Amino acid sequence: MQKKVWIGALGILFVAPIVLYFFFDPKQNEIFPRCLFLSLTGYECPGCGSQRAIHDLLHLRILSAFHENALFVILIPYIALGIYLEFFGGKKRFPKLLPLFFGKWAAVLILLLILLFWVGRNVVF
């Protein structure tokens, strides 16, 4: 019984945003929260554009999503890989992948990538 409640709660937590971001375009609606960092500093944070990217991805506009926030689009498969390896039996089937993609050096690389993207998107674009 308790398990069902948990699964239901998690389901709503996942499905509600998907429905929301599918039907409403963050570009044209005021209902979506704005980035605090962008409002305060005028510079984009590494996550800016991810809401628009979600909307684009749900409508299968991969290129457009990439344009809104490339980092977000790149990291989705990475996050999915991590969740698969840890919680869906992936680490038993591919024991070498977890230390390779989620080891110490992977963490350093990811942090560097985020920092580069953060600086880069404000300097270049």
Next chain:
Amino acid sequence: MNQYFYIDSEGKQKGTFSPESLKNEAIKRETLVWTQGMEQWVRADEVPELQFIFSDAPGATYTQAVPPSAGATFTHGNAAVQPMPKTYMMESILATILPFILCGCIFSLLGIVGIVNASKVEQLYRSGAYAEAEEASRQAKLWAKVAMWIGIIGAILTILLIVGIIMFVGFAGIGTALSAA
């Protein structure tokens, strides 16, 4: 004389204690203890140096105890080597990148604390500091958990906020929003 860590009834690690001061702690025969040079935690009554704690006549059993070099003392059960504690590196990395890509950069700091502890776990384990590795593992777990709950609460609040605005704007607002989309 060795310095010992032990795991109390609540599962918390305590230490270090000399065998003498260990006698004043709430140690039972089955309490797990560890000291430098051991490959894993062992029951206190299996350590020759600690035998005297459990006998009413100190020294009596101590003299009969097996010499410390006996392999049996350190290979209790079938696990010869203590397994490395979970590093929580995967959880910490996710707890770091999720706030970053969802405009919540500040919460990434929690994940980074997790990453630092997670990388300590392996390093300490390799150098043989098992008790410290366990401690780093606990820290990494704590920070990953804190970050995860903040993320979940943040997501719920955001959804509630958006739903609240939709209710506030009303059905007419949704109509125009839909036709605009």
